[in-house]
Amino acid sequence: MRPVLPAAIALLALPVHAQFWSELANPKVEVTLTHPPGLGLKVSRLAFAPAPDANSRELADALTADLVQSGQVEVVDRAHLDAVLKEQELGASGYIEPATIAKLGKLLGPSALVIVNVNRSDLSRNQSTKEERSTDYKTKQETVRLKRSSITSLDFSATVQVVDLSTGRVFGAQRLEDTPSLANTSYDGWPAYPRDSDVRRLAFETAKGKVLRMLLAWTEVRKLTFFDDSVFGMDRAHERLKAGDLRGALDLAETGLAQSKQDKGQKPKYYPRAYYNLGIIRFAQGQYDEALPLLRTALDMQPDASIFQTALKECQDALALQDALRRVEARSEPAPTAAGPAPARGEPAPAAKADARPSPEARLQRLQELYKKGLLDKKEYEAKKAEILKEL
Numbered sequence: 001m002r003p004v005l006p007a008a009i010a011l012l013a014l015p016v017h018a019q020f021w022s023e024l025a026n027p028k029v030e031v032t033l034t035h036p037p038g039l040g041l042k043v044s045r046l047a048f049a050p051a052p053d054a055n056s057r058e059l060a061d062a063l064t065a066d067l068v069q070s071g072q073v074e075v076v077d078r079a080h081l082d083a084v085l086k087e088q089e090l091g092a093s094g095y096i097e098p099a100t101i102a103k104l105g106k107l108l109g110p111s112a113l114v115i116v117n118v119n120r121s122d123l124s125r126n127q128s129t130k131e132e133r134s135t136d137y138k139t140k141q142e143t144v145r146l147k148r149s150s151i152t153s154l155d156f157s158a159t160v161q162v163v164d165l166s167t168g169r170v171f172g173a174q175r176l177e178d179t180p181s182l183a184n185t186s187y188d189g190w191p192a193y194p195r196d197s198d199v200r201r202l203a204f205e206t207a208k209g210k211v212l213r214m215l216l217a218w219t220e221v222r223k224l225t226f227f228d229d230s231v232f233g234m235d236r237a238h239e240r241l242k243a244g245d246l247r248g249a250l251d252l253a254e255t256g257l258a259q260s261k262q263d264k265g266q267k268p269k270y271y272p273r274a275y276y277n278l279g280i281i282r283f284a285q286g287q288y289d290e291a292l293p294l295l296r297t298a299l300d301m302q303p304d305a306s307i308f309q310t311a312l313k314e315c316q317d318a319l320a321l322q323d324a325l326r327r328v329e330a331r332s333e334p335a336p337t338a339a340g341p342a343p344a345r346g347e348p349a350p351a352a353k354a355d356a357r358p359s360p361e362a363r364l365q366r367l368q369e370l371y372k373k374g375l376l377d378k379k380e381y382e383a384k385k386a387e388i389l390k391e392l
Helices: 005-025 054-070 078-087 098-108 196-215 231-242 246-262 270-284 288-301 306-332 360-372 380-391
Strands: 026-035 046-047 112-135 144-162 168-180 179-186 218-225
Touching: 005 306, 026 270, 046 054, 046 078, 046 306, 054 196, 078 380, 144 196, 144 246, 168 196, 168 231, 179 196, 218 306, 231 270, 246 270, 270 288, 270 306, 288 306, 288 360
Parallel strands: 046 112
Antiparallel strands: 026 218, 112 144, 144 168, 144 179
């Protein structure tokens, strides 16, 4: 008797095999997902604190250029900020006192202060060798070559804090660490080392990208399958998509879905595809609420289809991100100002709080908190601690 197990396995594997070829054979459509700022808050105006060193200033300059180019946020001109600091005798060190933050908030208006500190940017160089063996297929002779590499590496660490100038509250803080390296190779002597500036650029670009995602909304593009079968006008809808005509593609997909509900003489695979394609077009238009039920219906009709599963998950993620963006917008709206109750007759009006510089003890406690969070390295912590202890 012939074994039945291999045949059963082949039958189970057939849908997976078919799905694999469906993903390869059908075109892709790009959909865009928009992420909210990592801070969870929309910052409309910000200033960069004076940088304590050249590396910090370089990173702050690179961030300023990208933020200005984005058009999403107003950046206070550094010359204006320096003039304010000088005029008010607030100092220009990288360490901003709480009292200084309160004064800057009054002078600059509603803003966020970005404090950038590059704590470590140490370059190193080393060399390595590796034997590579190959055999000539004709002569069967083995050849040994020595591959030499010259490597330039960077040990990079920085901290970024975003402070609300109106309240002095830290919106967010992030520690940025990276160890990029570049290598030049040669089979004929030792090659030159990669340039220091190229390795530094890698670290600064990575750090800049992380900080920008803290401050701004950002997008990413995902590619999802679109079926271009000749049934129910799917191929014509895809042609409209390729031409950038989303409206025309949508009309054709809606007509195709209506046809699929009337024509029951086609292969079973085409019916969920009609729902799916219309859902993908809605997704590409950013109409996630309309896309979701269409994609879910397609998956209900063919639950084992990985293409449908992926698209439904992406649409659910897009909806979650959209809700997060709405919460960010709502949180960023200024709170309505309401006049408080007038003091009773004969009672003195409440006195305004005077701006007072924190005591050295309070500043030491704050410094220790920053150190424990990893926002200051040991060298910085000891230096600031020594300054405060002098006042005692």
